[in-house]
Amino acid sequence: MLFLLPALVLLIALRIVPMLGAAVDSLKQGSASADGGEFVGFENFAYLFADPGFQSVLAVTGLFLLIIVPGQLVVSLVLALLLVERVPGLGLVRVLVFIPVAAPAAVATVVWGIAYQPKGPINATLTALGLPPQPFLTSTDQALLSIIVLMSWIGVGYWTLFLIAGLQDIPRELYEAAAIDGAGWWRAFWSITLPNLRRTLAFVVVANTVSSVLAFVPVQILTQGGPAGSTRLIMYDLYNNTFQLGDVNLGQTEVVVLLVFLIAVTAVQFRMLNREEH
Amino acid sequence: MTALPDAIGTTRTRRVIVGIVAWCAGFAFALPLLWMLVGSFRTGQETFSSMFPLSWRMFVPQDPTLDNYATLLGGEFGLSVANSVFVTAVTILVGLAICAMSAFALSVLRFRGAAFVFALVVLSFLIPFDAIAVPLSNLFREWGLANTYVGLILPGLANGFAIFVLRQFFMAIPFELAEAARIDGVSWWGVFWRIYLPLSKPALIGAGFTLFLFQWGAYLWPLLIGTEPSKVLGPIALANLSGQFEVDFGAIFAGSVLLTAVPMVLLLFFQRYFTASLSATGSKG
Amino acid sequence: MNPRIRTSALALLAGGALALTGCSAGGAADDGTTEITFVGADPAEAFEPLIAAFEARHPDISVEYQNIPFDQYNNVIQQRVGAKDPSIDVLLVDAGASASMASRGWLADLSKLRDQAEESSIAASVEQSVWDDELWALPFWTSAQYLYYNADLLEAAGVEPPTADGERWTWEQVVDAGKQAQAAGAEYGLLFDQTDRYYQLQPLAESAGGGSGATGPDLLTADITNEGWQRSMDWYASLFADGVAPRGVATDQMNVLFASGKSAFFVGGPWSVDPISKGEPPISYGVAKNPMFEGGTPAMSTGSWSIGVSAATDELEAATAFAEFASLDPEGNAAAVEQIIIPPTNLSAFDAYIERLDKTDEPNTAGMGQLTLSELQDAAVSRPNTVGFTQMQDVMGRAFADIRNGQPVGETLQKAQDELQGLWDRL
Numbered sequence: 001m002l003f004l005l006p007a008l009v010l011l012i013a014l015r016i017v018p019m020l021g022a023a024v025d026s027l028k029q030g031s032a033s034a035d036g037g038e039f040v041g042f043e044n045f046a047y048l049f050a051d052p053g054f055q056s057v058l059a060v061t062g063l064f065l066l067i068i069v070p071g072q073l074v075v076s077l078v079l080a081l082l083l084v085e086r087v088p089g090l091g092l093v094r095v096l097v098f099i100p101v102a103a104p105a106a107v108a109t110v111v112w113g114i115a116y117q118p119k120g121p122i123n124a125t126l127t128a129l130g131l132p133p134q135p136f137l138t139s140t141d142q143a144l145l146s147i148i149v150l151m152s153w154i155g156v157g158y159w160t161l162f163l164i165a166g167l168q169d170i171p172r173e174l175y176e177a178a179a180i181d182g183a184g185w186w187r188a189f190w191s192i193t194l195p196n197l198r199r200t201l202a203f204v205v206v207a208n209t210v211s212s213v214l215a216f217v218p219v220q221i222l223t224q225g226g227p228a229g230s231t232r233l234i235m236y237d238l239y240n241n242t243f244q245l246g247d248v249n250l251g252q253t254e255v256v257v258l259l260v261f262l263i264a265v266t267a268v269q270f271r272m273l274n275r276e277e278h
Numbered sequence: 279m280t281a282l283p284d285a286i287g288t289t290r291t292r293r294v295i296v297g298i299v300a301w302c303a304g305f306a307f308a309l310p311l312l313w314m315l316v317g318s319f320r321t322g323q324e325t326f327s328s329m330f331p332l333s334w335r336m337f338v339p340q341d342p343t344l345d346n347y348a349t350l351l352g353g354e355f356g357l358s359v360a361n362s363v364f365v366t367a368v369t370i371l372v373g374l375a376i377c378a379m380s381a382f383a384l385s386v387l388r389f390r391g392a393a394f395v396f397a398l399v400v401l402s403f404l405i406p407f408d409a410i411a412v413p414l415s416n417l418f419r420e421w422g423l424a425n426t427y428v429g430l431i432l433p434g435l436a437n438g439f440a441i442f443v444l445r446q447f448f449m450a451i452p453f454e455l456a457e458a459a460r461i462d463g464v465s466w467w468g469v470f471w472r473i474y475l476p477l478s479k480p481a482l483i484g485a486g487f488t489l490f491l492f493q494w495g496a497y498l499w500p501l502l503i504g505t506e507p508s509k510v511l512g513p514i515a516l517a518n519l520s521g522q523f524e525v526d527f528g529a530i531f532a533g534s535v536l537l538t539a540v541p542m543v544l545l546l547f548f549q550r551y552f553t554a555s556l557s558a559t560g561s562k563g
Numbered sequence: 564m565n566p567r568i569r570t571s572a573l574a575l576l577a578g579g580a581l582a583l584t585g586c587s588a589g590g591a592a593d594d595g596t597t598e599i600t601f602v603g604a605d606p607a608e609a610f611e612p613l614i615a616a617f618e619a620r621h622p623d624i625s626v627e628y629q630n631i632p633f634d635q636y637n638n639v640i641q642q643r644v645g646a647k648d649p650s651i652d653v654l655l656v657d658a659g660a661s662a663s664m665a666s667r668g669w670l671a672d673l674s675k676l677r678d679q680a681e682e683s684s685i686a687a688s689v690e691q692s693v694w695d696d697e698l699w700a701l702p703f704w705t706s707a708q709y710l711y712y713n714a715d716l717l718e719a720a721g722v723e724p725p726t727a728d729g730e731r732w733t734w735e736q737v738v739d740a741g742k743q744a745q746a747a748g749a750e751y752g753l754l755f756d757q758t759d760r761y762y763q764l765q766p767l768a769e770s771a772g773g774g775s776g777a778t779g780p781d782l783l784t785a786d787i788t789n790e791g792w793q794r795s796m797d798w799y800a801s802l803f804a805d806g807v808a809p810r811g812v813a814t815d816q817m818n819v820l821f822a823s824g825k826s827a828f829f830v831g832g833p834w835s836v837d838p839i840s841k842g843e844p845p846i847s848y849g850v851a852k853n854p855m856f857e858g859g860t861p862a863m864s865t866g867s868w869s870i871g872v873s874a875a876t877d878e879l880e881a882a883t884a885f886a887e888f889a890s891l892d893p894e895g896n897a898a899a900v901e902q903i904i905i906p907p908t909n910l911s912a913f914d915a916y917i918e919r920l921d922k923t924d925e926p927n928t929a930g931m932g933q934l935t936l937s938e939l940q941d942a943a944v945s946r947p948n949t950v951g952f953t954q955m956q957d958v959m960g961r962a963f964a965d966i967r968n969g970q971p972v973g974e975t976l977q978k979a980q981d982e983l984q985g986l987w988d989r990l
Contacts, residue, residue, distance in 0.1 A: 003379040003380060003382055003383035003387065003466075003470070004379070004380050004383040004384070004395065004399075006375075006376045006379065006380070006435075006436075007376055007377070007379070007380035007399055007436050007441070008380075008399075010376070010432070010435055010436045011398070011399060011402050011403070011436065013432075014407075014410075014414065014432065014433055014436070015402045015403070015405065015410065016402075017417060018410045018413040018414040018417055019410060019413070021413045021416070021417060022410065022412075022413040025413070051985070053982060053985075079303060081286070082286075082296060082299060082300045082303065083300060085285065085286055085287050085293075085296045085297075085300065086285075086287060086293065087287075087296060087297045087300045087301070088297055089301075090300075092304070093300050093301060093303070093304040094304075095304075095546065096304030096305065096307055096308045097303060097304050097307045098545070099307065099308060099311065099542060099545070100307055100308075100310070100311065101491070101545070102538055102541035102542040102544075102545050103311070103534075103537075103538045103541075104494060104495035104497070104512070104513045104537055104538070104541075105495055105497055105513070106495075106497050106513035106514070106516050106517050106537075107314075107513070107516060107534040107537050107538055108310075109517075110516060110517065110519075110530055110534060111310055111313075111314050111530075111531070111534055112310065114325075114329075114527060114530070115310065115313075116811070117329070117811055117812065118809055118810060118811040118812065119329060119330040119809075120329050120330065121313065121329050121330070121332070121336055123330065124329060124330045124331050124332035124336070125332050127330075127331055127332065128331065128332035135810060135811065135968075136811065137811060138810045138811040138967075138968040138969075139968065139969075140968075140970070153307065153310065156307075157307060170284075172282070175282040175283055175284045176282060178282075178283050179282050179283050183283045184283060185283055185284070185285070185286060185288075187283070188282075188283035188284050189284070192284070193284060210404075210406055211406065214406050214408045214409060216408065216497070216498055217497045217498075221517050224960075224961065224964070225961065226961055226964045226965055226968070227964060227965050227968040227969075227970060228965045228968075228970045228975070229961075235408065235498075238412060239412065239498075240957070242412055243637075243638040243641050243642060244637060244638060244641075244953070244957050245953065245954055245957060245986060246641055246645070246667070246953060247986075247989065248416075251412060252412075252413060255409065255410065255412060255413055258409050259405070259409055259410070262405055262406065262409055263405065266401060266404045266405050267401065269404060270397065270400060270401050270404060326819075415642070416646070419642070419643075419646045419648065420646075424643070424646075424648065425650070501635075501638075502642065505631065505635075505639045505642065505643060506629060506650070507629050507630060507631075518632045518635070
């Protein structure tokens with residue numbers, strides 16, 4: 001048991017205690033004041049879910065997930081399919097796709113932030129192609145998408161590696177049998193590749209959902225939730241409530257909402273990770 | 279070798295097209311990094327003037343200079359990178375020890391409730407740390423860990439993903455090895471240290487990398503807990519470079535290069551192991 | 564692992580013991596000097612002369628300065644001082660923020676120095692730190708704004724520039740002249756130094772008769788949908804819609820754009836002279852009175868940081884001595900502006916500052932001293948001293964950004980007013 005001790009100590013100190021703390025604070029009001037505040041039951045939750053601001057945060061976060069998760073999945077899958085082909089210099093191409101993973105989120109954000117400037121390199125390229133320059137981060141229609149692109153620059157390479165590994169684990173015999181049946185690429189893709197890749201795909205979807213719902217850095221550095229709340233994701237909102245506006249209890253209430261969602265998703269992920277044993 | 283139906287490049291033309299598309303994709307991913315690298319060798323004003331309109335100058339510095347790096351490393355940024363290196367190194371060493379020990383306990387030692395403990399440990403550590411960072415930071419401040427290295431390091435030590443990968447690997451090592459050693463009078467500690475760890479290098483490297491990426495890229499936590507200038511980490515210092523009254527693109531690019539170069543070199547070096555550990559979870563999961 | 568935990572536990576214990584002995588010994592370090600920590604939002608060099616002068620006067624106290632970048636300042640103060648962290652002793656308090664900080668118990672009461680402060684400092688700068696009839700911070704810096712113009716760009720457009728001592732221009736006039744300059748080749752017509760900050764934009768609404776936005780007995784009733792706010796924000800939105808000013812350029816790059824000769828006009832503080840004078844190639848510029856709206860009243864942003872003592876400090880005496888020196892002592896307050904171009908609040912330090920202002924970047928800055936005096940007298944409007952200022956700054960900052968980015972003005976103001984009122988009602 002001694003082997004487990006450090007992990008268990010960390011588990012209690014770093015997970016259990018703060019979660020309980022958040023739960024307690026979500027039921028109180030005025031925790032930051034000198035007297036420590038008072039219990040108000042579920043009032044914070046009622047306030048939060050009735051607040052049009054928070055409803056819009058949930059909507060924006062939901063929209064964000066609905067775009068980024070399937071989007072990254074499709075792009076990663078296409079890339080993975082390409083990168084198991086016989087391509088000259090394959091190793092180097094894989095490295096090029098994977099290398100942005102090394103960039104810390106703050107680096108990617110700052111560099112892309114400059115690229116998105118009205119007179120930045122992206123608009124320079126558009127202008128050179130005869131297209132109108134785009135507003136990117138200053139437009140309600142494009143800001144969220146711009147953030148998705150910069151996050152995908154880091155994320156796609158990472159998920160592609162999982163999918164490449166998954167593709168390579170599909171037994172060759174299946175394709176040999178399909179070749180005898182005279183199947184083409186599309187039929188082999190639908191009847192062999194996809195079904196055998198199902199678990200990997202599901203894993204990527206779940207793991208990606210978990211990491212995406214916590215997106216924070218680009219919002220904090222580039223848009224502060226704007227314009228007009230169009231990039232106000234839940235992590236930024238709770239950070240802002242807690243530290244900018246000083247309403248600890250409202251922030252903790254959001255933490256609890258987020259945790260309930262994450263525990264549900266993580267439970268699914270754990271079952272998938274663990275399935276092979278049973 | 280005959281082409282099987284999972285290959286797209288079946289004819290010569292198609293192979294050429296696949297090759298071109300793959301290379302274009304790779305190039306597109308690397309382009310922002312290349313631009314960043316070039317930008318780090320020129321003055322902020324030149325970066326500004328070379329961005330628009332589009333010209334070949336965007337990727338060729340007119341008047342290459344190392345000033346940006348000199349300025350950065352001499353100032354607070356240099357300290358923040360040193361902090362990041364220190365914090366990350368300790369995290370990997372201590373974190374690997376903790377993760378490997380618990381993975382060992384959960385795979386080799388047979389005790390009652392092991393399955394439950396395993397679920398509890400991995401599940402808890404799979405819940406992303408950032409979600410509870412805000413309440414945890416309040417506790418850390420009460421415990422006097424704000425603005426200390428211990429405070430910065432602790433959250434990165436235990437990682438559900440790393441524990442999981444290591445446990446998978448340990449389970450694949452024949453249990454008879456451990457049994458034989460136990461009969462010879464070797465302690466469990468000896469079994470762990472002399473048999474399991476040496477056999478698990480790829481998994482250790484993969485798990486170490488997971489710990490590394492987490493800690494090196496961490497932003498929210500150090501923003502909450504490392505606010506004192508002497509304890510600021512690289513990513514925060516980088517974000518702060520553009521937050522002052524004036525902004526120097528040259529310095530920002532140079533800082534970005536410094537913060538990306540370290541993981542990039544490690545990644546290239548250990549990529550094989552990292553990929554192997556991914557495939558242990560992703561494909562079979 | 565185990566040795567590690569033990570070491571850190573030991574370190575914690577030792578730290579605790581140190582803190583305990585620290586308390587009983589009155590905070591004396593080994594060599595008998597008291598150490599205090601002072602935080603602000605400007606680079607350390609700005610405070611070096613002040614700290615050196617103070618340490619020369621009080622050899623038994625040493626001061627360590629920590630810089631927190633402006634964008635993080637509120638958050639960090641909230642996290643550290645709000646959590647009663649004793650490692651901050653003295654802090655700079657932004658104008659308008661003293662009431663909200665004091666109401667949360669973060670600041671030590673400095674009322675015993677109030678008479679002295681009123682005697683030696685600019686009156687408005689003391690007033691901004693009074694809340695609940697007590698004084699919570701001492702005056703430190705104040706500020707003024709100027710209309711900077713690029714002489715060459717205006718000449719090319721055939722526009723006679725405004726002057727430091729002449730007629731006050733209207734905003735409408737400035738935009739017309741800016742557009743003429745753009746037609747003659749300038750990239751932009753008019754830039755603001757701090758695009759989305761309440762500090763910079765409050766005077767627009769004030770000039771158009773809209774008030775500060777905070778009304779009612781406790782200044783906790785939001786009023787930003789009135790005619791004056793609507794008019795001034797419509798005007799502000801049109802700057803960006805018409806391309807007189809650029810969207811998507813961060814606040815910190817505005818002075819760089821003006822310094823590199825890309826804009827005809829620029830509204831900024833005295834500190835802007837520093838980056839502007841470093842343009843490559845240098846531009847020829849001048850300063851003039853703050854514009855106002857046609858038929859409106861003159862209005863200029865003012866106020867700046869005050870210096871306060873943290874309520875959580877273990878070194879109340881030393882910390883108060885430092886704040887007192889930095890504010891009320893003419894030598895200390897003068898040292899506080901030696902490395903940075905911003906007006907001090909101490910009356911005698913202020914006179915010396917005005918005198919040297921004209922010479923900051925001759926001949927471009929000629930007349931700046933006199934201009935500062937007259938503008939502080941005729942046009943200055945302070946930020947509302949409300950306990951809800953933090954919320955106001957946050958909500959208004961986002962509303963300004965949205966308006967700049969082309970959201971409908973009326974709707975944005977209405978939404979901001981509802982949100983702000985909601986937050987204030989929770990206080």
